[in-house]
Amino acid sequence: MQTPPTLQAIRYQRGSLLILDQLKLPDETVYISIHTADDAWKAIHTMTIRGAPAIAVCGVLSVAVELHNSRSKFDSISSVIQFITHQLNYLVTARPTAVNMTDAAKTIIDYLIPLNNKQQNLTLYIDELLDFMEQFLQRDLIDNRLIGQYGAETMCQYISNKKKLNILTHCNTGSLATVGFGTALGIIRQLAANNVLQLAYFTETRPYNQGSRLTAYELVHDRIPHTMICDSMAGLLMRTQPIHAVIVGADRVTANGDTANKIGTYQLAILAKHHDIPFYIAAPTTSIDLSKKSGDEIIIEQRPSSEMTTVKGINLAPEGVQVWNPAFDVTPASLITGIITEHGVFKPDELKEKLLNLQRSLISPL
Numbered sequence: 001m002q003t004p005p006t007l008q009a010i011r012y013q014r015g016s017l018l019i020l021d022q023l024k025l026p027d028e029t030v031y032i033s034i035h036t037a038d039d040a041w042k043a044i045h046t047m048t049i050r051g052a053p054a055i056a057v058c059g060v061l062s063v064a065v066e067l068h069n070s071r072s073k074f075d076s077i078s079s080v081i082q083f084i085t086h087q088l089n090y091l092v093t094a095r096p097t098a099v100n101m102t103d104a105a106k107t108i109i110d111y112l113i114p115l116n117n118k119q120q121n122l123t124l125y126i127d128e129l130l131d132f133m134e135q136f137l138q139r140d141l142i143d144n145r146l147i148g149q150y151g152a153e154t155m156c157q158y159i160s161n162k163k164k165l166n167i168l169t170h171c172n173t174g175s176l177a178t179v180g181f182g183t184a185l186g187i188i189r190q191l192a193a194n195n196v197l198q199l200a201y202f203t204e205t206r207p208y209n210q211g212s213r214l215t216a217y218e219l220v221h222d223r224i225p226h227t228m229i230c231d232s233m234a235g236l237l238m239r240t241q242p243i244h245a246v247i248v249g250a251d252r253v254t255a256n257g258d259t260a261n262k263i264g265t266y267q268l269a270i271l272a273k274h275h276d277i278p279f280y281i282a283a284p285t286t287s288i289d290l291s292k293k294s295g296d297e298i299i300i301e302q303r304p305s306s307e308m309t310t311v312k313g314i315n316l317a318p319e320g321v322q323v324w325n326p327a328f329d330v331t332p333a334s335l336i337t338g339i340i341t342e343h344g345v346f347k348p349d350e351l352k353e354k355l356l357n358l359q360r361s362l363i364s365p366l
């Protein structure tokens with residue numbers, strides 16, 4: 001079993017699911033109970049919990065908790081299958097851009113009938129289904145550990161004259177966006193653990209401030225050397241400081257390697273190209289959607305204007321101001337050096353072939 005991080009977005013045991021209220025960070029550390037898929041849908045939609053992998057694990061475990069605690073209402077396995085299918089498909093609608101919840105829902109729904117073919121006893125069917133759903137938590141822990149290792153190995157090629165590495169990242173991709181140590185921030189953690197990190201630069205990440213509220217919280221908590229910048233400072237930073245690589249997360253990577261990620265990622269990729277700085281995506285293969293040929297097919301979530309015009313209820317702009325608030329943008333594969341996954345590092349143009357070979361070699365992703 002992988003040991004979970006000390007900072008946990010999700011706390012779970014059979015019958016009980018707690019999530020860290022990320023809207024209250026960094027001032028308050030408050031865990032709230034999730035009893036049903038409806039509770040999880042609201043928490044995901046309001047970004048009380050966010051981060052593509054964490055969203056998927058929260059969604060799956062909310063259905064597991066609801067199933068376990070309301071066993072008596074099911075009189076047949078077909079009623080369980082109907083319930084699970086409905087709840088998972090409902091959770092997919094909470095946020096449209098990240099693919100992880102969709103991927104998790106499909107994996108579980110595809111498992112329901114084969115499990116019934118093996119198990120016709122209702123009680124034992126529910127127990128075995130819960131065992132399967134709970135594996136999503138452990139898988140994320142393992143994925144994060146492997147992404148950290150592959151990412152740290154990849155970054156070593158940029159170490160010269162025994163100097164340590166300066167890495168720039170965006171948004172929050174750590175323990176508050178996953179169940180483990182994170183994706184891009186998990187690599188930064190691994191570099192720090194390997195004693196080869198000079199500084200982790202990170203952006204505030206307006207307008208939701210995942211950087212200043214969440215990434216800062218994690219790096220201060222872990223005592224990792226860091227410097228926070230405003231999003232608008234990224235160009236000057238790359239022109240004046242030795243940035244060895246930019247590493248960011250992903251919400252959905254398409255078959256050609258185009259990547260949807262937090263708004264502001266695209267311009268970081270353009271700046272990195274201009275300054276000849278390697279630009280990496282770090283994401284589990286559950287964030288890769290081979291059904292989408294390119295980033296043009298990705299739905300970009302539009303968030304409420306209040307998330308841009310206010311901070312903790314304080315107005316930053318006059319009432320009635322018109323805003324545009326896309327939560328993500330798409331970075332074309334041509335600007336991406338590599339995609340760091342739990343199965344290794346892939347160039348964008350080899351991603352589909354490598355992944356299809358992987359799926360053929362895997363008996364089951366779980």
Ligand SMILES: CSC[C@H]1O[C@H](OP(=O)(O)O)[C@H](O)[C@@H]1O
Nearest residue numbers: 050051052173177249250261262
């Ligand atoms: C490893 S988290 C992936 C991804 O999710 C974040 O978006 P949000 O905070 O809106 O859920 C951000 O785009 C991260 O890169």
